[in-house]
């Protein structure tokens with residue numbers, strides 16, 4: 001692998017464009033498979049979350065009498081045809097919010113990387129000066145050094161026709177949350193007694209079914225579905241997402257010329273049956289190869305197939321504000337009737353009269369909720385990769401070059 005410019009040519013070596021933009025995944029089978037993805041996300045665990053509501057009530061009042069009017073003789077103590085009812089308290093109700101499964105925004109799957117140009121040999125030349133190759137021993141080959149750039153990083157194929165040497169990525173990440181809301185179930189308020197009348201006093205003797213001045217109505221507030229506002233989970237933990245890896249040392253040919261030292265580890269992209277003489281398969285336990293900081297880390301393992309995140313909101317999690325709502329009312333009954341008629345001709349409210357009932361506008365309070373996120377599916381956070389076989393040059397075979405299709 002070459003960490004320099006695309007324009008630099010090396011006799012006997014050509015760029016493996018299949019590896020452009022790809023990480024190397026180790027396989028114990030045959031090389032050539034691909035997998036991984038550009039990004040991953042998480043959904044909420046289980047059936048999602050909901051928010052309980054705090055009970056609420058409204059005041060309600062009746063507008064000008066709109067019901068039947070009786071004509072009576074004489075002065076009466078009935079409710080006038082223009083009476084109203086002042087505000088009184090409704091009964092409490094507690095609406096129910098429905099569950100919602102919240103989803104996190106996607107995050108890029110890029111572990112800490114350094115870009116290289118993967119080049120393959122034609123089988124006739126040594127590994128050129130300046131190239132990198134894997135090594136699994138503390139005794140660095142003569143004339144080879146341990147470059148600083150790849151330490152604790154993964155090698156990635158540079159973008160098509162791009163140069164090596166660029167770095168990026170991270171071994172931890174978080175996600176932004178997507179706003180969500182919860183649909184409420186229908187609620188109403190059980191019937192309650194209105195305030196008395198505020199109309200003009202009339203005095204008389206009743207012979208009809210007229211509403212007395214001091215009457216009230218039993219009113220229920222009609223059902224409706226109140227609306228919650230969107231809310232976003234405020235803070236989500238930052239977590240590690242490294243793929244399962246094993247560390248190998250990356251060494252650089254600084255001999256000033258071509259060199260293929262014993263024990264150097266190349267990359268084989270084809271079927272295992274094609275591994276040529278002089279090279280033997282090297283096995284590791286990881287899915288990916290991470291560059292060791294130094295020889296003491298060779299064989300170290302880490303990473304995971306999955307990871308998850310937690311909602312780190314303080315104070316009980318996120319809350320949805322309910323948009324204020326009000327109810328229309330329905331009269332169920334009138335409390336009393338039949339006053340005392342004296343004389344004269346007067347229009348008064350009949351028992352059957354009604355009002356337009358309106359309630360105050362109230363926003364019920366939703367309680368907070370802390371969301372639990374599910375793990376990503378296995379390998380969902382693995383970056384786009386190309387499966388390769390590792391091959392190690394066997395001792396004392398000076399004529400053995402890294403073969404065709406190996407990119408060292």
Ligand SMILES: [Fe+2]
Pocket residue numbers: 040041042107173174175241307308309376
């Ligand atoms: Fe994640």
Ligand SMILES: [Fe+2]
Pocket residue numbers: 056057058093187188189325327
């Ligand atoms: Fe209500």
Ligand SMILES: [Fe+2]
Pocket residue numbers: 062065079083084085197215216217353354355
């Ligand atoms: Fe009334």
Ligand SMILES: [Fe+2]
Pocket residue numbers: 049050051100180181182231318320369
């Ligand atoms: Fe919510």
